[in-house]
Amino acid sequence: MAPPSADSPVAHHVREEPEALQTTINSEPSSLLSKHYPTPLVYSGSLDQYESFDLTTVIGKEFPTVQLTELLKDDSKIKDLAITVSQRGVVFFRNQDINIEEQKTLAQKLGELSGKPETSKLHKHAVSNSKRGIPVDDKGTLDDEVSIVSSDTPRESDGNKFADRAPRKTANHVWHSDITFENIPSDYALLKVVSLPGKVGGDTLFASGYDAYDRLSPSWQDFLEGLTATHFQPSFNKIVAEKGIELIEENRGTPENTGTHFQAVHPVIRTNPVTGWKSIFGGGQQVEHGWINNVTDRESELIKGYLLETIASNYDLQVRIKWNQNDLAIWDNRSVFHTDIGDYKEKRVAHRVLSLGERPYLDKNSSSRREALGGL
Ligand SMILES: O=C(O)CCC(=O)C(=O)O
Numbered sequence: 542m543a544p545p546s547a548d549s550p551v552a553h554h555v556r557e558e559p560e561a562l563q564t565t566i567n568s569e570p571s572s573l574l575s576k577h578y579p580t581p582l583v584y585s586g587s588l589d590q591y592e593s594f595d596l597t598t599v600i601g602k603e604f605p606t607v608q609l610t611e612l613l614k615d616d617s618k619i620k621d622l623a624i625t626v627s628q629r630g631v632v633f634f635r636n637q638d639i640n641i642e643e644q645k646t647l648a649q650k651l652g653e654l655s656g657k658p659e660t661s662k663l664h665k666h667a668v669s670n671s672k673r674g675i676p677v678d679d680k681g682t683l684d685d686e687v688s689i690v691s692s693d694t695p696r697e698s699d700g701n702k703f704a705d706r707a708p709r710k711t712a713n714h715v716w717h718s719d720i721t722f723e724n725i726p727s728d729y730a731l732l733k734v735v736s737l738p739g740k741v742g743g744d745t746l747f748a749s750g751y752d753a754y755d756r757l758s759p760s761w762q763d764f765l766e767g768l769t770a771t772h773f774q775p776s777f778n779k780i781v782a783e784k785g786i787e788l789i790e791e792n793r794g795t796p797e798n799t800g801t802h803f804q805a806v807h808p809v810i811r812t813n814p815v816t817g818w819k820s821i822f823g824g825g826q827q828v829e830h831g832w833i834n835n836v837t838d839r840e841s842e843l844i845k846g847y848l849l850e851t852i853a854s855n856y857d858l859q860v861r862i863k864w865n866q867n868d869l870a871i872w873d874n875r876s877v878f879h880t881d882i883g884d885y886k887e888k889r890v891a892h893r894v895l896s897l898g899e900r901p902y903l904d905k906n907s908s909s910r911r912e913a914l915g916g917l
């Protein structure tokens with residue numbers, strides 16, 4: 542069956558996984574039987590010597606003084622950093638002198654040292670890449686492994702969100718995790734804000750997918766653990782048709798991220814291999830144009846709506862970062878949703894590097910964050 546288009550009228554049928562993707566899903570059960578899931582990693586304490594504090598009870602940590610270039614010298618510290626990011630969801634570092642090459646090295650090492658597959662390298666964005674001609678430094682270097690997130694040249698998929706805020710419906714629909722339309726999405730994201738719009742505006746919000754999972758009743762947890770979602774990014778092919786730009790079609794950081802489908806089937810609830818905790822994954826903007834499989838269209842909309850509400854409406858599972866120039870955030874895209882806040886007019890520029898992780902999976906026997914920590 543051909544996958545339904547995002548624009549197709551609501552039909553009273555059950556959406557199944559698109560044929561092209563069924564091999565992936567259908568090959569899972571037999572391999573699952575014998576599958577050994579990774580054992581959660583244990584923090585060794587190597588970062589305890591640096592000043593740090595938690596930003597909220599459930600999400601966020603800040604290291605106000607250490608330089609990442611210092612941590613980069615020691616693999617055991619990088620591994621502890623990966624564990625800290627996966628546990629706290631997002632970690633902030635202030636006024637960093639790390640350059641773009643070092644930012645890339647750190648991104649790849651965070652993934653490698655916490656056990657990602659050998660084939661997973663840094664992501665090459667299909668659209669937001671060197672072909673846009675925006676240099677990553679003052680020497681004019683162009684790099685497919687760096688996305689320049691700039692209000693001056695908004696990502697084409699953002700449309701004109703900066704043009705006029707007044708007519709926007711609600712900001713909530715922009716909550717997302719990065720590049721989940723890929724078969725192998727991102728584990729760690731590193732975003733360094735290099736130019737700010739002024740004294741105020743351009744903050745970023747993060748929400749814990751772990752805690753969103755913990756908000757669900759055991760019955761809903763069980764129900765959602767049996768479901769997959771099709772993540773879909775239709776705007777890239779529209780841009781090709783409208784603007785005639787060239788996409789990166791081959792090997793966007795792993796041979797498994799190839800082609801121009803920009804659709805991937807992933808479990809709605811996913812286990813993070815580093816913590817061993819379950820998280821909502823099939824919610825937010827990444828499924829706005831996608832759907833929940835094997836339920837009716839109406840049921841899919843209801844589930845998507847409820848998951849978005851759980852992420853967006855619970856302010857006590859969120860943290861908001863106010864940036865200063867050269868601050869850097871690292872988040873775990875497997876278990877955290879985020880959204881930028883387009884409440885400014887002046888130029889804001891950030892450099893983003895994404896490490897690619899593992900193919901998302903659910904280990905039914907893994908625990909929730911609250912179960913593991915014995916409470917909040
Ligand atoms: O610019 C920001 O605050 C975040 C933008 C974003 O969604 C990203 O870098 O993945």
Ligand SMILES: [Fe+2]
Nearest residue numbers: 717718719879
């Ligand atoms: Fe993002």
